[in-house]
Amino acid sequence: MTQSVVVQVGQCGNQVGCRFWDLALREHAHVNKRGVYDEALSSFFRNMDSRSDGGSCSVGGKIQHLKARAVLVDMEEGVVNEILQGPLREVFDSTQLLTDVSGSGNNWAVGHMTYGSAYREQIVDKLRKAAEHCDCLQCFFLIHSMGGGTGSGLGTRVLSLLEEEFPEVCRIVTSIYPSAEDDVITSPYNSILAMKELTEHADCVLPVENQSLVDIVDKIKRMSHVGRTSSVIKTDSTVISGQGGLSGAEKPFDAMNNIVANLLLNITSSARFEGSLNMDLNEIAMNLVPFPRLHYLVPSLTPLYTLADVSVPTRRLDQMFSDAFSKDHQLIRADPKRSLYLACALMVRGDVQVSDLRRNIERLKPSLPFVSWNQEGWKTGLCSVPPVGHSHSLLALANNTCVKPTFTELRERFTKLYRKKAHLHHYLNVEGMEQSFFSEAVSSLSSLIEEYDHLDATKGRLMPDAPRLSIAR
Structure with missing residues (x-):
């Protein structure tokens, strides 16, 4: 079984990462009722209980024997300290955390140059230790934001260190892009400087726009107030499920972080669980990136909520595939159908058959403009374990010129x-x-x-x- 390491940099990166670990533990607890440390758990967690020797270990409840394969970096200690005081405090190995107190002052140069140089050896040491705990390291997932100083500056410095130290290991980056009304005045500088690093050092980048997340959350809130039986959103839905892993009252951006965490849950599902058509994480870049610089993949998630009415499953299933190619479900504001597809991956979870997958691809293909030399540019994955609270879900990753x-x-x-x-x-x-x-x-x-x-x-x-x-x- 392969393992992956999640690297969380900056306030946003750590909040999203914390949400991912919380939801991942819930998924494993839902499937792994006996709490046995198995291959699925080993993909993203280490077992610290030397007595169990691969045997019993607690999932979801007492999690003191599970340690996340993670490195947490932030030049302000607030969020990391909040995590360490919250319900997930036992999941993180204290030797894998790196904080400072002053922050990067919304300045890419401070994060990249000042802190990047001052903490270089410590960061490399923590990355190496995380890698040494893996039998077969497959991928690094980096989570960061583009608008601030630490996420953009130090985040991209960490990315270049990953390429330097582990050139053969796949680097998938989830980057949160600021909205035009961003309250950080220097965010355009930070984002442009970070973009150059992402283009040069990442294997794949999953761009997520803050404004798209706001729009999706607003849309779901409106639906929840409609009151029709067919539109009642369950309390265990993807967006409305608590802030997870952080203490205190739920904050406005928790629902937004939740959506990004679910993107990560879906992309890692076939590495964490079995399925009839498993997709190797390395295959994402291999199949979806025909030109090295054009590695920005537009993510689209569906369903983003769980409806109370679950009747007519075939119609609902086909609608899920249609929604994946709708601009309303994309995590960046763009219209893929008016642009050109270079390649597309469909990562499906739950009780979905290969025949459902093929039928829907054939149904949708005529409406999707693909480049002439890659008309068959589809990559598919089927994982049998759905997200908690859902019967099935779908993540589409489109290499599409609509990012322009x-x-x-x-x-x-x-x-x-x-x-x-x-x-x-x-x-x-x-x-x-x-x-x-x-x-x-x-x-x-x-x-x-x-x-x-x-x-x-x-x-x-x-x-x-x-x-x-x-x-x-």
């Missing part, structure tokens, strides 16, 4: 600030930071946008059917 407007808008917001040289001195006063970093970063992003432009230009100019290569039998 998000990047273009980001560049425009950067340019508005940069033209006025606003707040620039805060960055240039940091040792090791030069103005050329900004021009290189925006040049890297412009080049990325151009690559998507070139692909979009081929849309509608599909090549005529070429003679197929005949295989000797």
